[in-house]
Amino acid sequence: QAGLTQPPSVSKGLRQTATLTCTGNSNNIGDQGAAWLQQHQGHPPKLLSYRHNNRPSGISERFSASRSGNTASLTITGLQPEDEADYYCSAWDSSLRAWVFGGGTKLTVL
Amino acid sequence: EVQLVESGGGLVQPGGSLRLSCVASGFTLSGHSMHWVRQAPGKGLEFVLGIGSNGDTYYGNSVKGRFTISRDTFKNTLYLQMGSLRAEDMAVYYCAREDNSFDSWGQGALVTVSS
Numbered sequence: 001q002a003g004l005t006q007p008p009s010v011s012k013g014l015r016q017t018a019t020l021t022c023t024g025n026s027n028n029i030g031d032q033g034a035a036w037l038q039q040h041q042g043h044p045p046k047l048l049s050y051r052h053n054n055r056p057s058g059i060s061e062r063f064s065a066s067r068s069g070n071t072a073s074l075t076i077t078g079l080q081p082e083d084e085a086d087y088y089c090s091a092w093d094s095s096l097r098a099w100v101f102g103g104g105t106k107l108t109v110l
Numbered sequence: 111e112v113q114l115v116e117s118g119g120g121l122v123q124p125g126g127s128l129r130l131s132c133v134a135s136g137f138t139l140s141g142h143s144m145h146w147v148r149q150a151p152g153k154g155l156e157f158v159l160g161i162g163s164n165g166d167t168y169y170g171n172s173v174k175g176r177f178t179i180s181r182d183t184f185k186n187t188l189y190l191q192m193g194s195l196r197a198e199d200m201a202v203y204y205c206a207r208e209d210n211s212f213d214s215w216g217q218g219a220l221v222t223v224s225s
Binding site for chain 2: 035037039044045046047050051054056086088090096097098099100101102103104
């Protein structure tokens, strides 16, 4: 099953800005946009944003999402130690009729 | 408050079967699409199966013909019936509600496939 492509790791300093990317195709990200999930070790994922840049209640404004063509991005500003986690993108694939995920990006806050 | 609680995980031999349950509270399960997503040890998230509010089912490639999804509206419970289990099915299985993507997740149930 074709998935979405994310870089395996990103490292940034405290209070800096990190931008994570996720590449798909016209059947998934290019069609419906992407959602972003955060997962800390040993915990279930948490939804950060959905369909371009909608944030669920309680999610900090430091997290913002965007899309350009078949690529989605998640920007995290003012990095904090608690932002160190794995980040996954996901999208509905209208051709596969299934959800697809990226392989995840491990964000390290230095 | 929305809550999802999985149960039924455990150790099963290759070729065996197992049924996971996910009890939902705080919302009506049949009013949402619900999904099973798994995560193998040290790996990423993988879509397993989903069921729409209209009853349509959606399959991840790796489990077609072996796993089925169902729900009991009276018990507000989602099920995952797994058969012909393989070593590569070993994972934490999460149930997740779809409301603008996966907005709520359970804590997960660990399935270990080993002889």
